[in-house]
Amino acid sequence: MNAPVTLPDAGPVSVSRVQAWVFRAPIDTPVRTSFGVMTDRPAVLVRVEDPDGAFGWGEIWCNFPTCGAEHRARLVDSVLAPRLVGRSFTSPDQAYARLAGETHTLVLQTREYGPVAQALAGVDLALWDLAARRRRVPLWQLLGADRQRVPVYASGINPELAGERVAECRAAGYRAFKIKVGFDAAADLSVARAAADDLGDGEQLMLDANQAWDRDTALDMVRHLPHERLEWLEEPMPVDSPAADWTTLARASPVALAGGENLADAPGFDQSIELGALSVLQPDLCKWGGITGCYTVARRARGAGRRYCPHYLGGGIGLIASAHLLAAAGGDGLLEVDSNPNPLRRTLAQPYPAVSDGGMTLSGDPGLGVEPDLETAARWQVLHTDRHR
Structure with a gap:
């Protein structure tokens, strides 16, 4: 039997804004696997912001299928962001548990187990980054x-x-x-x-x-x-x-x-x-x-x-x-x-x-210690969503 694991105390988090970006960068040489080929390099980023302007970044897995990146970003915007914006949680893990519970029936109905779990994972990363930045410590x-x-x-x-x-x-x-x-x-x-x-x-x-x-x-x-x-x-x-x-x-x-x-x-x-x-x-x-x-x-x-x-x-x-x-x-x-x-x-x-x-x-700066260069990445941006109060 697995012993219970206690997560670190990250402190409370509040959310006033949720954004998602999709990027697709062209590549010269496809990436081959036994089940498929990647002909470009996609990425979906999530940014959460609290009422004080503090923020955190996350990322969502989106390599397959080819159309998957845009779909996951829209799941963040249409399913998860409305359940986050304007709410406060005692910790990032409480937010994760609440969102997983609130979307459970939707997942059963749609059979979107993977995409919803992946979108939720990216949001969770962003909330942990936010919590570490608020405490001014590296994650x-x-x-x-x-x-x-x-x-x-x-x-x-x-x-x-x-x-x-x-x-x-x-x-x-x-x-x-x-x-x-x-x-x-x-x-x-x-x-x-x-x-x-x-x-x-x-x-x-x-x-x-x-x-x-x-x-x-x-x-x-x-x-x-x-x-x-x-x-x-x-x-x-x-x-x-x-x-x-x-x-x-x-x-x-x-x-x-x-x-x-x-x-x-x-x-x-x-x-x-x-x-x-x-x-x-x-x-x-x-x-x-x-x-x-x-x-x-x-x-x-x-x-x-x-x-x-x-x-x-x-x-x-x-x-x-x-x-x-x-x-x-x-x-x-x-x-x-x-x-x-x-x-x-x-x-x-x-x-x-x-x-x-x-x-x-790793950096000793707060949170992840890194941020995306959105100005440089703009050439590869194909979608941006934004939900806020």
Whole structure:
């Protein structure tokens, strides 16, 4: 049975204004996964403001489907903002619980589980940022962290030219790398072996199959992967595969299994932690839970001896929020930093913290310590909504 987790006391929050922005930045090289391709880089930001003019920023996961970003922003404006503006809450987590409760029947009626949860996660991030800014402390400190620096890894590396991309990431300060697999078994094994052979002292390698294999394929793959040099194998099977299949694979695999970005609620994470098949838990705080939900998951995962490594693939605000939570979670987890070109990563999180010697040092300024450069990002803006009293 999972022990209760007490969230840090963030203090009360009030909301007088809620805004959302959608950005779409063009890219030259599409980002490939086993289930789809990203032909541009979208981002949805949320800004909440209180009656005193204090504010906080959040971000909503919106990578798929292609039309998803605009829809999530409109969910914020039409569903969540009317339930926030003009109200006060004892804490960000109370606001999260109230909004989740008030939208529960709507979610059941529409089956919009994912989009509403993602919009709520972004709002939650913004409220925690607001609370930390009001207290004039960095979010990592409000969350109880005793460190500002977190280890990072370069992710999203496509198998084509993986060697070149790893070399580029190494030169950029990374010491750990994650390569996409799940396309073709022979090609997957070839790229994994080549990358493993190329690792330097102290470097780490991970693979991400993005739910591409069934149980039997996964069992065959783990027998042939260069497991001596792999930190983990991520999402080898669909997240809804039977628990017995996950247990069978975990027992057979010499490589630690990782996952969590596609678990959709607190019971799902609790069940996964209890099952024990995943050695590495990877909730995405822009996809579900925000700080409120993922802080609890991180604490429970660490308490059960699991490694907490937040999943992330988006713009700069969500990335920095993930880093703050990782700092508070402790342990030897790594922050996922997408290695693919994306101008929204730096532009939406200024001043952007540099990566050096395998780590990133967070700001000591209040809240997230970063803000989006909306003037520069205006060229990519496709939608803006605004609700206020």
